[in-house]
Amino acid sequence: MFEKLRSAFSDAAKSLGEKELNEKDIESILFELEISLLESDVAGEVIDEIKSDLKEKLIGSKVNKHEVEKFVKVSLISSISALFDAVEKVDLIEKINEKKKQGQPFLVLFVGINGTGKTTSLVKIAHLLQQAKFSIVIAAADTFRAGAIEQLREHTNRLNLKLVAQNYNSDPAAVARDAVLYAKSHKTDCVLIDTAGRMQTNENLMQQIAKITKVVNPDMKIFVGDSLAGNDTVNQAREFHKHVQFNASILTKSDADAKGGAALSIVKVTSTPIIYLGTGQEYPDLKPFSKETFLKDVFGSLDDVDIKESPKPEPQLESPKPEPQLESPKPEPQLESPKPTVVEELTTNSSDDPFEGINDDDIATYSDLYDIPPPENDNDAIKLGNKIRKWIKDGRLEPGESKTNEEIKDDVHKQDKEEEPKKKRGRFGFLKK
Numbered sequence: 290m291f292e293k294l295r296s297a298f299s300d301a302a303k304s305l306g307e308k309e310l311n312e313k314d315i316e317s318i319l320f321e322l323e324i325s326l327l328e329s330d331v332a333g334e335v336i337d338e339i340k341s342d343l344k345e346k347l348i349g350s351k352v353n354k355h356e357v358e359k360f361v362k363v364s365l366i367s368s369i370s371a372l373f374d375a376v377e378k379v380d381l382i383e384k385i386n387e388k389k390k391q392g393q394p395f396l397v398l399f400v401g402i403n404g405t406g407k408t409t410s411l412v413k414i415a416h417l418l419q420q421a422k423f424s425i426v427i428a429a430a431d432t433f434r435a436g437a438i439e440q441l442r443e444h445t446n447r448l449n450l451k452l453v454a455q456n457y458n459s460d461p462a463a464v465a466r467d468a469v470l471y472a473k474s475h476k477t478d479c480v481l482i483d484t485a486g487r488m489q490t491n492e493n494l495m496q497q498i499a500k501i502t503k504v505v506n507p508d509m510k511i512f513v514g515d516s517l518a519g520n521d522t523v524n525q526a527r528e529f530h531k532h533v534q535f536n537a538s539i540l541t542k543s544d545a546d547a548k549g550g551a552a553l554s555i556v557k558v559t560s561t562p563i564i565y566l567g568t569g570q571e572y573p574d575l576k577p578f579s580k581e582t583f584l585k586d587v588f589g590s591l592d593d594v595d596i597k598e599s600p601k602p603e604p605q606l607e608s609p610k611p612e613p614q615l616e617s618p619k620p621e622p623q624l625e626s627p628k629p630t631v632v633e634e635l636t637t638n639s640s641d642d643p644f645e646g647i648n649d650d651d652i653a654t655y656s657d658l659y660d661i662p663p664p665e666n667d668n669d670a671i672k673l674g675n676k677i678r679k680w681i682k683d684g685r686l687e688p689g690e691s692k693t694n695e696e697i698k699d700d701v702h703k704q705d706k707e708e709e710p711k712k713k714r715g716r717f718g719f720l721k722k
């Protein structure tokens with residue numbers, strides 16, 4: 290990993306070490322460093338910052354000629370270390386636990402361009418969370434790419450996880466909402482939402498992701514980028530961050546990345562951390578990103594350098610079990626437009642499901658018609674289930690049809706009141722306070 294970046298920095302350190310330190314020398318070496326960093330996929334603004342930091346340190350210092358190499362190395366390490374420190378630390382496991390304590394599912398939206406490893410990373414995260422004993426539901430909200438739903442189903446079958454999916458070309462926001470409703474009614478800890486990675490236009494794609502975000506209000510948005518795609522990945526991260534304001538990134542294929550600059554650039558360009566690195570094609574091939582490991586990979590030993598990394602809690606996992614193999618049987622995208630196929634129903638087999646007997650389309654249609662947000666808790670879910678049942682019984686009226694919207698809202702209001710005493714009875718254990 291990161292050979293290119295390592296040689297860029299070590300050449301800079303060595304070259305300066307052989308010269309007297311005058312401004313002209315420094316300029317010429319900084320130029321060499323800039324070229325090497327560009328070749329290592331480090332973004333322009335990152336290079337500028339590293340260069341100006343180093344220049345400032347070198348020009349202002351009286352360094353013994355024989356100490357220059359070490360001085361440059363330490364300066365570079367501290368510049369890069371500061372760059373990583375400037376962004377907030379994000380601990381996925383801790384965040385899920387916080388939400389779990391409030392009795393709420395933690396919603397994660399995965400965004401990124403097709404082919405970068407978004408789906409693979411999503412299922413790797415699912416596997417990691419499963420090992421950490423969290424319950425998970427996955428939403429197949431890429432309803433655009435042929436094969437996307439089957440690819441996820443294959444993984445969820447292998448990992449024995451719940452998948453919520455609808456037809457191709459259906460509304461991805463409705464799929465995400467169904468998964469959230471499922472999670473709320475089944476007290477599931479996490480909802481992992483896959484999204485499309487390509488659409489007719491980039492604008493369509495960003496609008497679609499914005500709609501999902503508006504409808505389900507995810508707790509965390511993760512950008513997935515391919516480290517092999519270098520500056521393209523940095524540009525994708527910039528573009529997605531502009532529209533989606535993601536909170537963190539996963540950088541895939543770092544097992545095959547000899548350059549390493551994308552990690553540095555994404556952090557600087559988006560001011561968000563990289564939380565995991567994809568290191569292969571199997572489920573366990575996901576490593577927490579560590580600044581220290583990155584710096585060691587690039588600079589070798591960090592002796593004599595104080596990088597003051599605050600210790601990061603690592604997710605505690607179970608002792609390793611035989612791992613299911615990933616193999617990624619990805620159906621090739623078909624050229625003709627995908628035909629609608631019913632892929633999976635939101636089936637429940639427990640009697641404590643507030644939406645028992647109601648099909649997904651009815652939930653989605655009702656919520657769209659009356660602009661109902663996903664329920665915040667099981668109590669709301671029970672009420673919503675009752676409203677939908679009544680609406681179905683009344684003939685699935687649309688606003689303006691025989692009953693006015695106001696009349697329906699009145700009915701719903703009355704129904705809410707009628708339901709108040711029932712709450713105490715506690716259809717679900719947790720309501721019996």
Ligand code: GDP
Nearest residue numbers: 403404405406407408409541542567568569617
């Ligand atoms: P998506 O279109 O973004 O959902 O991409 P996929 O998840 O289908 O991944 C595309 C290809 O990249 C598949 O062949 C994956 O096995 C492969 N892949 C994903 N992550 C990694 C990784 O970290 N390392 C390696 N070597 N391959 C990966």
